[in-house]
Structures are given as structure tokens and as C-alpha cells.
Amino acid sequence: MASTIDAYGQKAIGVPHGLTQRVAEFVSAQQRQLILFAPVALAGGIGLWFALPFNGQRQAALIAGLALALLGLAASGFARRLIVVLGLLLALGVGAAEFRSAQVAAPRLHHRLTPFDTSGTVLAVRPQQGGARQSILLLRDATAVDPAVTVRLSLHTPPPGWLRPGARIAGLASLGPPPAPAVPGGYDPGRRAWFEGVSATGRFFGDIRLLAPAPGGPPPLAAIRARGSAATMQALGGDAGAIAVALIYGEQGHIRPDLLEAMRTAGLAHILTVSGFHIAVVVGGVLLLLRRLLALWPWLALRFSVTRIAAVGAGVAGTLYMLLSGADLPAVRATIAAWVVLGALMLGRDPLSLRLIGFAALLILLARPEALLNPSFQLSFAAVTALAALAASELGAQLRAHREDGPLRRLGRHVAALVMTGLVVELALTPIVLAHFGRAGVYGLFANLLAIPLTGLIIMPLLGLWLALSLIGLGPLVAPPLRWSLNALAGIGETVAGWPGASVQLAAMPMPALLVMLAGGLLIALLTGRARWLGLQLVLAGALAALLAPRPNLFISADGRQVAVVADGRLHTLRGHRDGFLIHSWSEQAAAAPTARLSDLPGARCAEFGCEVALPGLRLLALTDDLPADISRRCARADLVTAPLVLHSPCAPRGRKLDKAALRLEGAVAIRTVTGRFDSVARRAGDQPWSPSALPGLRPRLLGGMEWTGVISE
Structure with missing residues (x-):
């Protein structure tokens, strides 16, 4: 045991000497890297605010963060700064989410x-x-x-x-x-x-x-976008026009639903969403073009920094493109990140730095804390962090072309870099895609190797040229090659999506498993030396937990009209509507095809009143609008009763009754019948203002009592 003497000469609590030494060595070796975890700590506080369902728990999280900061004052040296900053960032995250929720509070409608x-x-x-x-x-x-x-x-x-x-x-x-x-x-x-x-x-x-x-x-920007969208569809038409509208104006609504689904299956959905890739292409292209054009003016090139002027112009171009595309959150986030990179370039710093990426994440999370839960935010920063970590690694140094390389060797390095970056990005994004969407494209790497160069090197420049020429009536000059390249992009998506086993489907990933995998990925990306491979163990542990985690096998809709049971790899539903959003969501959640009915289950007894089904650990009575005459007897032998109307006293099940009145407070419900684990939307959302069980017109404040936000009466 080792003991320490504090500033007053008193002996502190003893700790194992070996452990103290190892921790000190780790902190010393990673001291320069720990600053990269600042946005992670802020995100942790924001995540706690969203994850903790009740205001008292969120208040406890805020107090815990501040208490940790105060506790850090008792330490010394670097540990003091580390603990204090960690506690303050956690508390700041909780406070930022609370402030944002209060900022957007508006009256809500609570009835139909x-x-x-x-x-x-x-x-x-x-x-x-x-x-x-x-x-x-x-x-x-x-x-x-x-x-x-x-x-x-x-x-x-x-x-x-x-x-x-x-x-x-x-x-x-x-x-x-x-x-x-x-x-x-x-x-x-x-x-x-x-x-x-x-x-x-x-x-x-x-x-x-x-x-x-x-x-x-002067028309507002939204009107300009609407007119431009209509003009683009008229000029290019078909799939080419629909994809062009998505790339320019950020509107995917013109794309055929089956084509949109094919692009998702092929792993190309990110190309249709104006985000980091598109902003990077615009900013990078304008930067290179302006640098070359300004360098042709000797007077300017000899007196001013051409790179800095071009960087400002590129940032302005990226901002205008972001506004034209609708200023959706992914585009705004990418524009902020682009300005950070351009600022680093103007200051002579490394533009692809993990510190700059972390700084951009801090800005975005402080301004829009709700972005943390957005899949696009997670996917964007996972991709760019993985790429920056690869570039800073020894493998990244080997993939970069060297001056002494010949043409063939240089080409080989470029091809290897393209394949490796695609592979790294796919590995980084797959857990997030599976967690949010329940499936991921198997051939996404191959599809992106074709689609990304096509989009970045051909489609985006042609779109810019077409827009410029259209202003003077010469757009038809480049319309044919633009139309061909856009149709080629659609063809890649449909072809790859049609290959056997084009996507892998997985039942919904539990949030703890995803968090463990993300923590492991962050350790791999942000730490240095052998310590980073500690993250690999977390990634494997999270993947194993995602595969083995028990999942619900009974789903009940928020209105009680629909009930589904997962059995034998199929989703057995009480009613039809197999193509609706509700059934689609349940099917993704359970990775089960909605091809059966409750009446297909062994031992099920169904009639006009509904179905009685014996499930593992639970006997279910799922009622419709037509109640049986002997409802009291049927309810008495059931463990769970569901109904789309209010059931009065004659219905008294052995366990729980989820009728219209109960579901109005609980929202949609998921149950694992073997263990009796009960989960509902209200239990996840607690007293948040968007929860089904929230008090109408009231929002709990982190500091203080309830705040009146108002209700819509008519």
C-alpha cells in the first residue's frame, strides 16, 4: 500500500502502489490526448439529460457533475485540472440541454x-x-x-x-x-x-x-428553393432531376420510394443527404479554384496570402450552399466544421486534426444539444474521426504518396488509400447504422468506391456548372452529361441493392451495447500507443452484448388497436396493415418479417372479439372493438389484456390491463414475456414535455418548479 500526505500533513487513504503507478503512467503518456475527450464529456452530460426520465434524476446528474468538479479541487497537478474540467463539462452538458429545451418551448396540442x-x-x-x-x-x-x-x-x-x-x-x-x-x-x-x-x-x-x-x-430563401426545385425537376426530369434536387436543395421527397430504399440498402443514403461530404466537395472545390485563379494575378499574389483569401471565399460558398439546401442540421453542422478547418488552414495549422474535429463538435453540441441523438450527427462525426485517426496513424503515413514515388506506385497508394478509408468508415458506421435502422448494407464499401468518386469528381462539378450556365440560359449545354451521371448514380444503388444478401438485418441494438461499442471506438481513435487497443475489447464486448441481449417478443401500439408477437422469426399481428409505419417499425425492431397473424400461433383462439394466446410466461387477451359477452370470464384467466377502448370493472385480469385509458399514459409498449420485463414510451420519456404521461402545458425546470408552456385548446 502507498499513502500520500496532503497539504496539511495528514495521511490520505492508502491505495495500492502498483495501481497508482500504472494510472500515473497512463495519464502521463496520454496527457496530450485527454483534451480530445472534452466533447465526449460534454456529450455525456447531454446524454444524461435525455436518458434520465425524471427531473429529480436530471437534477442529481447536475449536482453530481458539480460535486465531481469540487472533488477535483482536492487533487493536485494535472489530475486536479482533469477532474475539475470533467465535472464541469458534465454539468455543462446537462445545463445546455435544459437551456435548449426551455428555448424552444411552445404550446402543444394534447388531444385530437x-x-x-x-x-x-x-x-x-x-x-x-x-x-x-x-x-x-x-x-x-x-x-x-x-x-x-x-x-x-x-x-x-x-x-x-x-x-x-x-x-x-x-x-x-x-x-x-x-x-x-x-x-x-x-x-x-x-x-x-x-x-x-x-x-x-x-x-x-x-x-x-x-x-x-x-x-x-425579393423572395425569401424558402421560395427560391421551391422555385429552383421545380425548375430542376422540369429541366432534368425523372430520377436524374429528383437526385439533383436532393443534392442541391436537400429535398429527397421527389425520389421514388423504391429508389430511395435501394440507395439505403446499398449504403448510399448519405450521398442523398446534404451533409459533410457535399459541403466538403463544395468548399474544397471552390478553395482550389480560387487559389489557382487568384494566383494568376501577380499584384495580389505578391502582396496578400492567396490561400487565406481563397479560404474565406470557400467558406462563404459553403455557407451559401448550406442555406440553399435548407440549412438542415447535418448541413449546418458540416458548415461549422468546414469553417473550423478553413480557420486552421488560414492559421497554418493541420486542417485534419482531431482537436479541430473535437472543437467543432463542442460548438455544435453547445448550440444544438439535441443533435447528439440525431443519427446524422453520430454518423458524420464517427466517419470524420475515423478518417482523422487513420491519417494520423502509421498506416495513414504509408498510404500517403511520397515525392520519390513513381506514377504506378503513386497510383497504387491512392487506390489503397481509397479502399482503406472506405473500409475504416464502414467499420465505424456499421454499429450506428444497425442501432438506428436495424440493418446495414453488406456491399456498402464497393458501392461507395464507385459512387463517391462519381459524385465528388463528376456530378457535383457538373451541377455547379449547370446552375451557373442556367442563369444565362445555357444550362442545356451540360444537361446531357449531368443527366447521364445522375442516372449512373441511381443505377449503382439499384444494382448493388439487387445483389443477393445486399443487407444484413439485426434486431434493435440495446443502447448500452451501442454505448460500449462507441466508447471502444473513441479509445481506439483518440488514444495513442498500445493503450488504444483497450478500445478493441470494448468494441467486441459491445458487439457480443448486442447479439446476445434479450429482446421483447410482444408489442402493443399506443392506441391498443394493434398487437404483435414475435415467434419463429415472424411478426404475428392482430390486424392487417402490414405496410404501415407501425408494423414496419416493429419489424425492424425485432428483425422479423410481418407475414403472419396471431391466429397462426399454436393454441391461439381468435374470433371477432380478438385473440387469446398462451405465450411463454404470459397468457394474452388482445381485444378489438367488439367485446365478447363473457368478457369478465376471459379477462379473469388472462395475465395481460389489451384493448383500443376503455375497459371498465367487469374486466379484471390476473396481471396488467392495457386499455385505452392506460395506454394514453404509457404510449407504445414492449414486453419480454419470459421475464415479464415491461417497457413503454412513457417510462423512457418520464416527465419530459414530449412524454405521453407529461402534464399538459407544463415543463419541469432543472432549477425551480414547473414552467407553463401553454396548450392548444382549439
Whole structure:
């Protein structure tokens, strides 16, 4: 045992000498790398705020972070700074998420409204499902009891030509609360709506009316995007036009659903989303072009730094492209990162530095803490971190071309670098893709080796040239090669997606398993020397946990109308609707095809009233709207009863009753019948304002009591 003497001459608690020495050696060896974990600590605090369901737990997390910082003051030297900063960053993450939630708080609708005549100002229009449906973001007019709020409405009829941002419209519409997740732990549209300031969602019925056209003068950016999108579709047409609109304006709604699914299966969905790759191509291309053009002006080149001027111009071009594409979160995040890289270039620093990537992550997480839960944020930073770690490694040094290399050797290094970067990125992204989407493309590496050079070297430059020439009426000059290259990109996606075993499907990955794998990946990327391979053990442990983790085998929808059981690799449903979003979500969650009904299960007894099924560890009674005459007897012998209506006292099961009243508070439910493990949307969200069990119009504050956010009454 080793003991230490504190500043007052008192003996501190003894610790094993060998352990102390090993920890000291590790900290000393990794001292320069530990700063890279600052955004990780901030993300940890943000993650705690979202993961802890109740306000008291979030308050405890904030206090724990501050207590850790105070505890660090008792240490000395580098350990003191490390512990204090770690505690403060954890507390800052919790506080940043709380501040952002309060910043976007808006009144919400907590009940469904029957169709009524509504009016408002169009904020944005986006096509969906290949253009068959339009999503309208509407600033709804204030009423006698409700303030003006933002709602999202879908339009299932062809949009009129005057439907554009700024126009005032009216029509018969129904509204309801933003939808909750279809399964606990799944994609949460309600949480997304909260942070987007959307108070309600619904749809228009029939035609909409124009109350006032969009105002004259310079059109708003949203109107420019709408006109440009329509002009692009008209000029290029078909799949080529739809992909061009996605690449320029960030709208995927014009793409055929089957083509979009094929691109996802082939691992090419990231190419259709304006994000880091596209911003990098634009910024990098403009940077190289401006440097060469400015270097042709001797007077300027001899007096000023051409690189710095070109960097500013490239940053401006990237920002304009981000705004033109709709300023979605991935594009904004990539633009911030691009400015950080350009700033490093202007200061003569390494632009592909892990420290700069960490700094960009800190800025984004402080400004938009909810981005942490966004798959695009995780995928983008996982990819760029993996690439930066590869570039800084010994393998990366061997892959870089050297001056003494001949043409063939240089070409070989470039090809090897392309293959290795693709492989590293695929390995880094696969766990995240599987965790969020339940499947990943098997041939993604091959597809990206073809699609990324095609997009970066041919399509994006041709798009820029086509846009420039279109301003003076010469766009048709480059339209044929542009159309061919865009169709070639679609062809790559459809061809690769059609290969046997093009995607691997895995039941939903538990969040702890993903976190263990991400922690291992961060250790591999951010540490140096042999210590980094400690992360490999975590990655393998997380992968094993993901494969062996027990999963629910019974799903119940939030309205109680649909019930599904997983058995023999198939999803057995109470009702039909196999192509709906709910069944699709359950199928992905369980990695089971929705090809069977509850009546197909051995021993199931089904009739018009529903089904009685004996499951491992549980007897289920799933009711429909038609209740049996002997409901009391049937309920008494069931462990679990589900129903889409309120069941009164005659129904008393041995265990739990999930009728309309109970599910209104719980939301969607998932159960592992063997162990009786019960999970629901409300248990995951707790008292957060987007939770099904949240008090209407109230938001718990991290510091203080409840805050009134308001409700929509009519």
C-alpha cells in the first residue's frame, strides 16, 4: 500500500502502489490526448439529460457533475485540472440541454381535433413520397384562445402553383399531437417536433384555398428553393432531376420510394443527404479554384496570402450552399466544421486534426444539444474521426504518396488509400447504422468506391456548372452529361441493392451495447500507443452484448388497436396493415418479417372479439372493438389484456390491463414475456414535455418548479 500526505500533513487513504503507478503512467503518456475527450464529456452530460426520465434524476446528474468538479479541487497537478474540467463539462452538458429545451418551448396540442377550417402563413413546403404528398409547415393564425403556433400538415392532392412560402392559405384540416414512438426506444417524432417548435401535426382534406399570395419583393430563401426545385425537376426530369434536387436543395421527397430504399440498402443514403461530404466537395472545390485563379494575378499574389483569401471565399460558398439546401442540421453542422478547418488552414495549422474535429463538435453540441441523438450527427462525426485517426496513424503515413514515388506506385497508394478509408468508415458506421435502422448494407464499401468518386469528381462539378450556365440560359449545354451521371448514380444503388444478401438485418441494438461499442471506438481513435487497443475489447464486448441481449417478443401500439408477437422469426399481428409505419417499425425492431397473424400461433383462439394466446410466461387477451359477452370470464384467466377502448370493472385480469385509458399514459409498449420485463414510451420519456404521461402545458425546470408552456385548446 502507498499513502500520500496532503497539504496539511495528514495521511490520505492508502491505495495500492502498483495501481497508482500504472494510472500515473497512463495519464502521463496520454496527457496530450485527454483534451480530445472534452466533447465526449460534454456529450455525456447531454446524454444524461435525455436518458434520465425524471427531473429529480436530471437534477442529481447536475449536482453530481458539480460535486465531481469540487472533488477535483482536492487533487493536485494535472489530475486536479482533469477532474475539475470533467465535472464541469458534465454539468455543462446537462445545463445546455435544459437551456435548449426551455428555448424552444411552445404550446402543444394534447388531444385530437375533428376537421375544421384553419388558416395561416406557409413557412415551408417539402415534397414527400416521390412528390405524391406535400409536407407544409404552417404558422397557424392566432385564435381567440390560442396564440399563433407552428403546425405541420400533409397535403395528399397535387399542390397548386401558388403554394409557396409566404402565401396565406386556408383549408379543412385535422390536427393532433405530434406522434409518439412506435416502440420504446425507437425514433421519437414527438421529441423532434418539440425541438423544432412544432406544436401539432395533421393533414389537409380536399383542396386548399389561397387567402393572399406570397408578398412581392425579393423572395425569401424558402421560395427560391421551391422555385429552383421545380425548375430542376422540369429541366432534368425523372430520377436524374429528383437526385439533383436532393443534392442541391436537400429535398429527397421527389425520389421514388423504391429508389430511395435501394440507395439505403446499398449504403448510399448519405450521398442523398446534404451533409459533410457535399459541403466538403463544395468548399474544397471552390478553395482550389480560387487559389489557382487568384494566383494568376501577380499584384495580389505578391502582396496578400492567396490561400487565406481563397479560404474565406470557400467558406462563404459553403455557407451559401448550406442555406440553399435548407440549412438542415447535418448541413449546418458540416458548415461549422468546414469553417473550423478553413480557420486552421488560414492559421497554418493541420486542417485534419482531431482537436479541430473535437472543437467543432463542442460548438455544435453547445448550440444544438439535441443533435447528439440525431443519427446524422453520430454518423458524420464517427466517419470524420475515423478518417482523422487513420491519417494520423502509421498506416495513414504509408498510404500517403511520397515525392520519390513513381506514377504506378503513386497510383497504387491512392487506390489503397481509397479502399482503406472506405473500409475504416464502414467499420465505424456499421454499429450506428444497425442501432438506428436495424440493418446495414453488406456491399456498402464497393458501392461507395464507385459512387463517391462519381459524385465528388463528376456530378457535383457538373451541377455547379449547370446552375451557373442556367442563369444565362445555357444550362442545356451540360444537361446531357449531368443527366447521364445522375442516372449512373441511381443505377449503382439499384444494382448493388439487387445483389443477393445486399443487407444484413439485426434486431434493435440495446443502447448500452451501442454505448460500449462507441466508447471502444473513441479509445481506439483518440488514444495513442498500445493503450488504444483497450478500445478493441470494448468494441467486441459491445458487439457480443448486442447479439446476445434479450429482446421483447410482444408489442402493443399506443392506441391498443394493434398487437404483435414475435415467434419463429415472424411478426404475428392482430390486424392487417402490414405496410404501415407501425408494423414496419416493429419489424425492424425485432428483425422479423410481418407475414403472419396471431391466429397462426399454436393454441391461439381468435374470433371477432380478438385473440387469446398462451405465450411463454404470459397468457394474452388482445381485444378489438367488439367485446365478447363473457368478457369478465376471459379477462379473469388472462395475465395481460389489451384493448383500443376503455375497459371498465367487469374486466379484471390476473396481471396488467392495457386499455385505452392506460395506454394514453404509457404510449407504445414492449414486453419480454419470459421475464415479464415491461417497457413503454412513457417510462423512457418520464416527465419530459414530449412524454405521453407529461402534464399538459407544463415543463419541469432543472432549477425551480414547473414552467407553463401553454396548450392548444382549439
